[in-house]
Amino acid sequence: MMDFIQLGIGRWLHIISGVMWIGLLYYFNFVQVPALADAGKDGTGAGITKHVAPRALFWFRWAAVATWLFGALLLGAGFMKAFFFMDRAFYAIGIGAWLGTIMLFNVWVLIWPNQQKILGMKPASDEEKAKARRVAFLASRTNTALSIPMLFFMAAAGHQGIFFGS
Amino acid sequence: MKNPLDSLWGTVISGLVLTLILYNIVQFALR
Numbered sequence: 001m002m003d004f005i006q007l008g009i010g011r012w013l014h015i016i017s018g019v020m021w022i023g024l025l026y027y028f029n030f031v032q033v034p035a036l037a038d039a040g041k042d043g044t045g046a047g048i049t050k051h052v053a054p055r056a057l058f059w060f061r062w063a064a065v066a067t068w069l070f071g072a073l074l075l076g077a078g079f080m081k082a083f084f085f086m087d088r089a090f091y092a093i094g095i096g097a098w099l100g101t102i103m104l105f106n107v108w109v110l111i112w113p114n115q116q117k118i119l120g121m122k123p124a125s126d127e128e129k130a131k132a133r134r135v136a137f138l139a140s141r142t143n144t145a146l147s148i149p150m151l152f153f154m155a156a157a158g159h160q161g162i163f164f165g166s
Numbered sequence: 167m168k169n170p171l172d173s174l175w176g177t178v179i180s181g182l183v184l185t186l187i188l189y190n191i192v193q194f195a196l197r
Contacts, residue, residue, distance in 0.1 A: 030174065091192050141171035148181025149188050164196050 006076055014070035018154075020063035022147050024056050029144045032056070033137070049119060057115055064107045068100060092160055096153035103143045103150065110139035 032048065039045030072079060075097065081087040082094040114136035117124035124132060156163035170176030 029177070034174075085195075088196060091195055095188055095192060138169075138171055141177050145171065145177045145181040145184065148178065149185040152185050153188070153192075160196075164193055 006073060010070055010073045014067060014074055017063045017066035017070060020059060021067050022151070024060040024063065025140070025143055025147060027056060028060070028140055033140075053115075053119060054121075057112065057119075061107050061112050064104050068104045071097065071100060089160065092153050092163065093157035096150055096157055099146050099150035099153065103146055106139045106143050111136050111143075114139075 032053065036045045036048060039048060075082050075093070078087070078090055078093075082090040082097050085091055085094050113122075114132035116122040117129055117132040118136060168176075170180050
């Protein structure tokens with residue numbers, strides 16, 4: 001019963017929250033950023049920044065926390081083995097877990113505080129806003145790039161024999 | 167040099183290259 005909750009339900013919730021997190025990350029990078037660049041040319045971006053971006057950011061940052069916590073629950077006793085590469089069976093998930101952890105850091109330390117300045121939730125001068133825009137943009141793009149190996153190693157972790165022949 | 171993260175394709179290619187590098191490291195470690 002404990003295995004069902006930890007490894008079954010935990011995995012299910014890890015995937016659901018992960019889909020929401022990475023889905024919104026891809027929405028920001030593949031849809032919203034290019035859309036806002038176009039909207040800036042004809043001044044129609046206000047609706048996106050006022051109504052869409054704050055909601056998307058809310059679900060994005062909390063889904064990131066939920067994904068990490070359900071991932072930690074899934075690892076359970078293997079948490080240290082994965083993060084410190086103490087067992088061959090945990091090498092692939094260890095890489096995935098580290099990439100996910102770096103991405104969570106980027107969300108809460110680089111993306112969210114800077115987005116608060118950009119969207120006017122926190123006071124900031126025009127110069128501070130310009131800097132915040134660049135930092136948040138690069139952190140978001142970094143997470144998009146990191147998501148590619150992260151998802152590879154998540155997939156590989158349960159099928160190490162197929163992916164690594166060992 | 168231009169930052170590859172400034173373009174979407176540069177971002178995706180960076181992710182693929184990193185995947186390849188990490189894959190080889192893990193493959194080597196599992197030998």
